[in-house]
Amino acid sequence: MSDKTRGGQFIVKETKCEDVFTPEDFNEEQLMMRDSVKEFVDKEIWPNKNRFENKDYAFTEESMRKAGDLGFLSVAVPEAYGGMGMGFVNTVLVCDYISGATGSFSTAFGAHTGIGTMPITLYGTEEQKQKYVPKLATGEWFGAYCLTEPGAGSDANSGKTKAVLSDDGTHYKITGQKMWISNAGFCSLFIVFARIEDDKNITGFILENTKDNGISFGEEEHKLGIRASSTRQVFFNETKVPVENMLAGRGEGFKIAMNALNIGRIKLAAACLDAQRRVTTGSIHYANERIQFNTAISHFGAIRSKLAEMATSCYVGESATYRATKDIEDRIAAREAEGASHQESELKGVEEYAIECSILKVAVSEDIQNCADEGIQIFGGMGFSEDTPMESAWRDARIARIYEGTNEINRMLSIGMLIKKAMKGHVDLLGPASKVQEELMGIPSFDTPDYSELFAEEKEMIGKLKKAFLMVAGGAVQKYGPDLEGHQQLLMAASDILIEIYMAESAILRTEKLAKAKGADKAKEQIAMAQLYLYKAVDIVTQKGKEGIISFAEGDEQRMMLMGLSRYTKYTNMPNVVGLRETIASKLITENAYCF
Template sequence: MATRPELVTDPPLPPGGGFLLVPAGSERIRTPEDLTEEQREFYKVADKFSRERVIASADRIEHKDYELLRALLREAGDLGLLSLDVPEAYGGLAQDETTSMLVTEAMARNGSWSVTFGAQVGIGTLPIVYFGTEAQKRRYLPRLATGELVSAYALSEPSSASDALGARTRAVRSPDGKKWILNGAKQWITNAGFADVFIVFAKVDGEQFSAFIVERGSPGFTVGPEEHKMGIRGSSTCPLVFEDAEIPYENLLGEVGKGHKIAFNILNIGRLKLGVGSVAGARNLIALAAQYAKERRAFGKTIAEFGLIREKLARMVALVYAGEAMTYRTTGLIDARIAASPAAKGTPAFDRDLIAAVEEYNVEASILKVWGSEALGYAADEAVQIHGGYGFVEEYAVERVYRDNRVNRIFEGTNEINRLLIPGTMLKRAMKGGLPLLDLAGTVDASLRSGELPALSKGPLARERRLAELDKWLMIHATRVAVESFGPELSEHQEVLGALADVAMETYAADSAVTRALQSAQGGRVDPVVEAAVRLHAVEAHERACDRARRAIRCAVPEPAAAAEQLALLRKLYSEEPVDLVGLREVVVSATLEAGRYPLGWAF
């Protein structure tokens, strides 16, 4: 294990969770620096629209001007921004996942708009794209792609949200066989106040979880009053009520009893987009915080000169760089797997391959969702702190961002649910032979006991590559201990799974950041600001990974002597090599303040 090859040339496409399998920086990943001119043009169009139309209308949006939101959706449709994921046969542009994610980034400048837009193009449209019949696609997709129709996704219920399969909404076939009769209620439905089309999940005969396309105005279907929310106040959120609601029989989406395939696969895409949007939101906050810090004076100097303020800004930049690296690494993997499909775009076979590609990387989707939403939460909190009292009043944009960002840790499956999915999915794949995690665990254990640890490589960011490798061993070691302690019962020990998920997230972030930086090197040299940001992030990510791995082992092994043995092995993986954190911080923050925004690689 300690002597794994340093270079992998044109490796086969890794499986989901495969970031644990190869040394950091040894295989090429998709990065923002690899974006094509066409992809950048899509971003420019979306960013211009976001700045000139959405941000300029922020106050009207905040006050629930739904006519404006519908008009903005139509404008976005006219620009092609609603049709990126729709096949050309139905009026779409059929772009790749990376392009779709770029537009999601651009729309993240306003929380309420971002949620409205995301519900339209993602969870509201994609179920029909991937699972609709030919007649359903022709009836709905062209008008969804232009914004003529607005869509919504109705999965959550008053008594079941994250527990989607516990839904109580019931569907039965009418006596004449021409309709479905729905009874039940849905809760927290985005766009519900003005949507025309709803993707609704219900159990046929109370047992078979299924999906339906429900149009506004269907007999027996009503939309309840608007919820008064802490944040994203400008978005519409309403309950839905079905009282013997009559739905045409042909509006069944997919197959009876296969609704979980629709719900969970669409949620995977939603998690990707939420993570992408969260990283973009954190990047936007850096500009707000940096500009304010340069202007605000205290004790005879700008607060940007104070060490604790500089530390906050530098850490925010380092997090965003890592977040971008994870984002486009993941979408690049999905695009590469889709590109290998022999099926033609827009065909059912292609759609199946696309869903399979997204499903393959559902671990990474959950990581992006949790890590991204929490990175945004951190950035929002620190940006408010930098603003001081002014950050707490509505006059400053950061106040609204702070309120709006909180829901991201609840959307698309709570962060707790996604934390359980990350190690849980990895272990299921390992048991089926799809991820050699357990074999790797035996190798790591033997290496730890013999004292053979990952060696320091040569070249730029050598120490950071080793830190990322140590993080992988931490994950593998802690997972082995947990599996040996609990076996199949591990799924019942959420505190252990949560800690393992945190180690996996820190590992993916550090590995992605190091790999991205190495790929950007010119003449063997990494840009000094990039290098400083990656070094800063790698050190702090390693410390967090060690802490959470320690937590997992302590929760998994209550017997003192056995726990002490495993913790002693874990301590071998903790690097205490001295690092000039203040010096690294100064390199990053100086560039940030000079630019007045995030300074690394996003200037198109």
């Protein structure tokens, strides 16, 4: 298998624009799927936002059944179990466009199709899959996922729920308390994690939600956002589950939970994208219609700047999400071609890109929050009112930084996983980091570079930012070795550099590919967005690089590394940021929508 697309290798390899997948590459089937999902959302979900905001849980369930009738719940399910058996890009595409109208429906959809169904399709026995997956694929049954407990959140393996084997050995009796369980109010089936005896790791079980089996529920939680997403505590009191309903092997529950979260993270990033498109478009509409001082506020520079930044973050999020999605799909296909089962191929394909999944989860969840916040600001006082969609979008966005692993956990995971890959020899960090150290000791070149080709300077800058990351991360590993995980603030700074590099590079590669296909003159707004994002990324790398270096280096070493950071974040030709924003905003305001 070619190693050119190994997860995490983007930080030490140069990627060609021809090797990335972009939204402009959607095929006819994918475009038809996108349009049918948008039609469903525009017809069934968006006009009924108030019902979701008023905690109409029954309507959430009804909407899920309609999605099931249209086949949207079955996109990722193999055909053998009643699904469409579509590829990973299609799966993420549906998750993207079905999630934009309200976080309540998005959460119900994501919990069911992801962590409610995928553990069975990926880890279940043939009998388990035949019995349960077809019902989940059609929406006849809905799934829920019981992992979190009052004392076990980010530390998922510390759960206290117990599974005790019955005297006759036919079933386990599960006793414990789970909380924040999405879809609990209407699910037919739980994926439950419990500990057998004093096992080091938890075990997964498939548990049918039947009466008179020791299952009880707390009241619906009253939440800041996702108000009509059914969220309840679930209590198990010697609840019986047949031994044949153990998922995978004993003690393998933690592995199931972690791999389910990897898939959930990239899908969560996708689920934030259409929300950004809708918030941005709504803000453009309002700015074009709102008259102050005898002028539409879309003419004011302060508003135009906000619109440009909102559209840019959305464009970049799309670029990075679909880049990683296709890399995963290609990895799955390569493993299947080598003879691996679909189950194993999908698990290993997603696991390979777990670093990118964590990066995307952090970046895009923070972008939708910022986007909704600016949406409120553009609407002014009206934005604070429940009568406009900005208020609910802002509240719904807030949960995205918490579930599927908090952004703090995911930041540390991205660096931790990269270091583990380096130790296993999957990503060569040591060689490039050593070269950067040698370069720092040498005399910098004073030659005038040739930037005649499109993105020549931007791609050189990306290469320099990668050197800055290797300098900071390499120095931190040298300083602390295996104790590095105890220095969380340093890890967070290094992670922010890693995130900005992946996101900025993805936007540049997408735009370069587009410009080569259509001509740079027809992609000038996309070029402006890629350049604007990179400019801001350079600022973040500068800030986080300083923070990291000063935290572990002293004296001459610190001075040398700070000089290196200055060298690696220096433009030859500084972009006109105001001009870039103006180019982007003009297009948005003319089109009266997010139009990329």
